[in-house]
Amino acid sequence: MIGRTPNEDPIRRKIESLGTSLSLPTVRKALGVLEGEHASGRRGGNDDVMDIHVYGPGDEARAIDWKASARLGRPMAAQRERRATSRVWLLLDVGREMTGACEGGEQAWQIAANALRMFAALSLRRSDDISLVFGDAASITRVPFHGGFSQFERTLDQALEREWAHERNIDALLEYARRIRDRDALIVLATDEHALGQRHVALIGRIARTHPVVLIDVATINPFVGHAGMTVVDGVRRRRVPSFLRDAASAEQVNVHRGFVAASLQRELARCGSRMIRGASSEAMFDEFVQLVSLATVSPAFNEIRSGGVR
Known part of the structure; x- marks a missing residue:
């Protein structure tokens, strides 16, 4: 998938459609699901009203305009202008462990x-400020971003043209996230399923007390399952998995263990108000992302994007 442009890659075409096919109110509702009922220092009641409509599915209770509702005799919801731009911090684990193989031949990174x-496709549609942060054992690098989605893709692609020579340092990435001062900012951390231990979950819980947090958890390939046309190698030492070790019993044990760990992690994250x-x-x-954000809206555009109906 590396080296492809959005026009050549069907997934990237779908992602681009997230930001171009949805109305701004729909995008705001979708991101609101991920951000939750987090405390905000902004005084939303003083913002200009952009639209008043009949209260319905997908509207938050706090959006009810009580004066308009009393005047018209039915619940009315107000869409107010956001005077302050939100911030979104996209943190990516770029340790060499992220070169591990996944289903279909993709690498975890x-x-x-x-x-x-x-996340960028929706956030830029909402005119959020985005910062990219890349972390491994050698450095933590912040890449401020200004521009549209095409520029974001170029910036991300260029940053990922690297040697992948250093091990990961998930502790440093989480510490960086903890020090982000803007308490209204959405923090998205992307890594693989092997990176986080129990102590990391506890740290994410502390970050989630002041920020909305989303964890992107990439599931890597089961090394004990045979995959036609693929050579499974260790993501760190680049060693091949011997064929005599691949059997159904070992594969099942790995699947059960990974499923248990993922369910436990998701449960713990939910307790501290985070999402995975x-x-x-x-x-x-992509399907998981669309399913999650579509909880906020009944917009048919989500179903069209999910089914591949991109422009």
Whole structure:
């Protein structure tokens, strides 16, 4: 998938459609699901009213305009202008472990990068400020971003043209996130399913007390399952998995363990108000993302994008 442009890659065409096919109110509702009922220092009641409509599915209770409702005799919701631009921090684990293989031949970093593109597509539609942060054992690098989605893709693609020579440092990435001062900012952390331990979940919980947090969890390939046409190698040492080790019993044990860990992680994250999106391919990650954000809206555009009806 590396080297493809959005016009050549069906997943990236779908991602681009997220930002171009949806109305601004729909995008705001979708991102609102991910951001939750987080405290905000902004005084929304003083913002200009852009639209008043009949209260219905997908509208938040706090959007009810009580004066208009009393005047018209039925619940009315107000869409108010956002005077302050939100901030979105996209943190990506770029340790060499992220070169591990996933289903369909993708590497973990490619799936993680596509997941960040999904957030960028909606966030830029909402005119958010986006910062990209890349972390491994050698450095933590922030790449401020200004521009549209095409520029975001170029910036991300250029940043990922690297040697992948250093191990990951998930502790440093989480510490960076903890120090982000803007408490209204959405923090998205993308890594693979092997990166986080129990102590990391506890740290994410502390970050979630002051920020809305979403974890992108990439599921790597089961090394004990035979995959036609693929050579499975260790993401760190680049060693091949011997064929005699691949059997159904070992594969099942790995699947059960990974499923248990993922369910436990998601449960713990939910307790601290965070969300997790997990997938073993860009396609699966896209479906999970759309399913989650579509909870906020009944817009038919989401179903059209999910089914591949992109422009």
